[in-house]
Amino acid sequence: xxxxxxxxxxxxxxxxxxxxxxxxxxxxxxxxxxxxxxxxxxxxxxxxxxxxxxxxxxxxxxxxxxxxxxxxxxxxxxxxxxxxxxxxxxxxxxxxxxxxxxxxxxxxxxxxxxxxxxxxxxxxxxxxxxxxxxxxxxxxxxxxxxxxxxxxxxxxxxxxxxxxxxxxxxxxxxxxxxxxxxxxxxxxxxxxxxxxxxxxxxxxxxxxxxxxxxxxxxxxxxxxxxxxxxxxxxxxxxxxxxxxxxxxxxxxxxxxxxxxxxxxxxxxxxxxxxxxxxxxxxxxxxxxxxxxxxxxxxxxxxxxxxxxxxxxxxxx
Amino acid sequence: xxxxxxxxxxxxxxxxxxxxxxxxxxxxxxxxxxxxxxxxxxxxxxxxxxxxxxxxxxxxxxxxxxxxxxxxxxxxxxxxxxxxxxxxxxxxxxxxxxxxxxxxxxxxxxxxxxxxxxxxxxxxxxxxxxxxxxxxxxxxxxxxxxxxxxxxxxxxxxxxxxxxxxxxxxxxxxxxxxxxxxxxxxxxxxxxxxxxxxxxxxxxxxxxxxxxxxxxxxxxxxxxxxxxxxxxxxxxxxxxxxxxxxxxxxxxxxxxxxxxxxxxxxxxxxxxxxxxxxxxxxxxxxxxxxxxxxxxxxxxxxxxxxxxxxxxxxxxxxxxxxxxxxxxxxxxxxxxxxxxxxxxxxxxxxxxxxxxxxxxxxxxxxxxxxxxxxxxxxxxxxxxxxxxx
Numbered sequence: 259x260x261x262x263x264x265x266x267x268x269x270x271x272x273x274x275x276x277x278x279x280x281x282x283x284x285x286x287x288x289x290x291x292x293x294x295x296x297x298x299x300x301x302x303x304x305x306x307x308x309x310x311x312x313x314x315x316x317x318x319x320x321x322x323x324x325x326x327x328x329x330x331x332x333x334x335x336x337x338x339x340x341x342x343x344x345x346x347x348x349x350x351x352x353x354x355x356x357x358x359x360x361x362x363x364x365x366x367x368x369x370x371x372x373x374x375x376x377x378x379x380x381x382x383x384x385x386x387x388x389x390x391x392x393x394x395x396x397x398x399x400x401x402x403x404x405x406x407x408x409x410x411x412x413x414x415x416x417x418x419x420x421x422x423x424x425x426x427x428x429x430x431x432x433x434x435x436x437x438x439x440x441x442x443x444x445x446x447x448x449x450x451x452x453x454x455x456x457x458x459x460x461x462x463x464x465x466x467x468x469x470x471x472x473x474x475x476x477x478x479x480x481x482x483x484x485x486x487x488x489x490x491x492x493x494x495x496x497x498x499x500x501x502x503x504x505x506x507x508x509x510x511x512x513x514x515x516x517x518x519x520x521x522x523x524x525x526x527x528x529x530x531x532x533x534x535x536x537x538x539x540x541x542x543x544x545x546x547x548x549x550x551x552x553x554x555x556x557x558x559x560x561x562x563x564x565x566x567x568x569x570x571x572x573x574x
Numbered sequence: 575x576x577x578x579x580x581x582x583x584x585x586x587x588x589x590x591x592x593x594x595x596x597x598x599x600x601x602x603x604x605x606x607x608x609x610x611x612x613x614x615x616x617x618x619x620x621x622x623x624x625x626x627x628x629x630x631x632x633x634x635x636x637x638x639x640x641x642x643x644x645x646x647x648x649x650x651x652x653x654x655x656x657x658x659x660x661x662x663x664x665x666x667x668x669x670x671x672x673x674x675x676x677x678x679x680x681x682x683x684x685x686x687x688x689x690x691x692x693x694x695x696x697x698x699x700x701x702x703x704x705x706x707x708x709x710x711x712x713x714x715x716x717x718x719x720x721x722x723x724x725x726x727x728x729x730x731x732x733x734x735x736x737x738x739x740x741x742x743x744x745x746x747x748x749x750x751x752x753x754x755x756x757x758x759x760x761x762x763x764x765x766x767x768x769x770x771x772x773x774x775x776x777x778x779x780x781x782x783x784x785x786x787x788x789x790x791x792x793x794x795x796x797x798x799x800x801x802x803x804x805x806x807x808x809x810x811x812x813x814x815x816x817x818x819x820x821x822x823x824x825x826x827x828x829x830x831x832x833x834x835x836x837x838x839x840x841x842x843x844x845x846x847x848x849x850x851x852x853x854x855x856x857x858x859x860x861x862x863x864x865x866x867x868x869x870x871x872x873x874x875x876x877x878x879x880x881x882x883x884x885x886x887x888x889x890x891x892x893x894x895x896x897x898x899x900x901x902x903x904x905x906x907x908x909x910x911x912x913x914x915x916x917x918x919x920x921x922x923x924x925x926x927x928x929x930x931x932x933x934x935x936x937x938x939x940x941x942x943x944x945x946x947x948x949x950x951x952x953x954x955x956x957x958x959x960x961x962x963x
Contacts, residue, residue, distance in 0.1 A: 408900070
């Protein structure tokens with residue numbers, strides 16, 4: 259009896275949460291245990307996995323398999339691919355609408371944004387946007403989706419009810435990522451080296467965040483992914499080949515500090531209580547764990563080749 | 575009569591009829607009679623350069639359609655014996671934004687036309703140093719890298735690898751001699767030794783005899799790390815590698831090659847550009863295609879940001895120190911204020927992979943690391959870009 263209990267505990271250790279990382283050049287996902295900070299599972303995916311996000315109840319994980327031209331739907335418990343969604347060509351990034359039902363997908367090679375109903379598995383709409391759409395953000399009330407296009411250098415504001423573009427706003431060169439707060443839209447520009455903050459109501463530029471790291475050449479400071487703390491006081495911005503993450507005060511738009519991480523940092527994900535931040539470092543093929551309170555790097559975790567996307571999964 | 579001297583084709587780009595701001599770009603080309611080369615394995619594409627301009631206009635028009643800007647691209651192709659300045663005068667009646675694909679003398683013959691003084695011209699074909707130095711013109715920007723930028727990139731790689739002793743084989747054509755001179759200059763700049771030089775003098779068909787001829791030809795070279803080849807028309811260089819007396823890598827015009835663009839560039843979103851180009855042109859994208867692409871993208875970026883189409887406004891915007899555009903090479907591209915040269919990374923590649931994108935880490939510059947490649951301000955005799963004040 260006691261023996262059986264022990265065995266059971268060994269087989270299913272204390273339920274730690276997980277960070278799921280897509281490895282662009284290994285066609286795998288590395289699953290990191292947030293307690294032990296070790297890779298506990300490696301799951302095969304379609305070709306060139308990039309964007310990754312979970313359904314609201316975490317029963318499904320959606321993966322952009324860019325070179326397979328599909329979005330895969332996986333059971334996170336088993337790692338089994340349940341089915342593919344019709345995603346349009348070369349899906350790179352996507353965002354799940356607050357209705358938990360519609361995936362808004364950027365089709366990088368096709369200059370369109372595709373809306374897919376994950377229940378009926380049908381394409382609901384395709385919207386023509388600029389060349390190389392990538393960044394996808396949805397407003398908190400779900401009324402607006404923004405697609406950023408890397409070569410057109412615009413944020414395209416799309417009304418989610420009508421699927422019509424309602425505004426196009428220019429940003430700096432090569433926009434990569436978009437996120438909404440209650441009142442603001444943030445867009446990072448990789449080559450422009452900036453983050454532009456828009457006021458949602460007026461769609462006018464409200465602030466421009468620039469970065470400067472002593473000893474690092476300016477043109478290597480390339481903002482890509484970023485994440486907000488839940489209270490929207492602080493943003494963590496991945497700065498690509500400068501190998502740093504910037505910590506930005508969201509009230510003053512000033513950079514408070516820079517944290518050295520691995521090489522070519524792409525995207526980030528918090529753990530459950532937001533005490534730790536995980537960054538994907540494409541060139542060094544690892545994930546850096548940042549202690550959010552002290553703003554220091556704690557550990558590097560080796561993952562697959564060219565880690566790109568990251569998403570949090572609670573296991574209870 | 576005049577019409578027979580050149581051909582004109584206007585490309586059907588999706589310029590909306592309602593465009594508030596028309597942007598008329600012309601691709602003006604002087605055709606060349608290409609010399610015969612030993613191998614026909616890699617013919618020069620008919621649409622070299624032009625295809626890059628076409629794909630850039632398509633890309634840029636997407637942005638334009640959101641802003642009410644309508645881009646058009648007209649191609650004027652003049653036969654080798656044609657009257658190039660006359661064709662240019664005709665073009666200048668309708669277009670003030672012109673990409674020139676020609677030799678240095680022909681480029682200057684257009685830049686010096688009275689009608690061209692308030693136009694904005696882009697050299698998309700010539701790497702000649704003179705055009706960035708004593709023969710620079712205020713109305714002429716360059717998106718193709720100068721030869722010196724390419725050879726500097728190569729020498730940075732050799733220095734980084736500590737392959738410091740080289741020998742040089744130079745072909746007989748003017749382009750070979752010019753490239754050899756650029757190699758010598760860059761070797762001096764980066765501390766690389768050229769221990770010996772030989773001229774390529776074979777007039778036989780080497781395809782059947784390389785195993786016999788090339789070892790003998792290279793046997794009397796002093797010991798070296800790398801064989802440099804100056805063969806810019808792609809004539810004999812391909813027969814040197816793996817046939818030399820000593821087992822040594824080849825670099826320069828063949829082997830490890832410095833170039834503005836190559837199909838082996840994958841990072842920095844380059845795959846998307848490669849895919850769009852291949853779908854359009856049905857062939858891989860080359861350096862000259864990239865130069866024309868970059869010129870149109872620069873025009874597009876300036877029009878997008880200034881909402882203007884006049885050359886003076888666009889030129890001022892492009893030469894502003896704050897200007898930066900994406901070029902799929904990992905660093906923002908800009909124009910050098912002292913000679914109008916596009917500042918850009920140089921890809922050092924072999925046939926199958928990228929060796930590195932120069933500037934190579936560790937080669938520092940007080941202004942911008944990319945200025946370690948090509949003519950830096952103190953090295954250029956250009957004065958046309960200096961403020962009159």
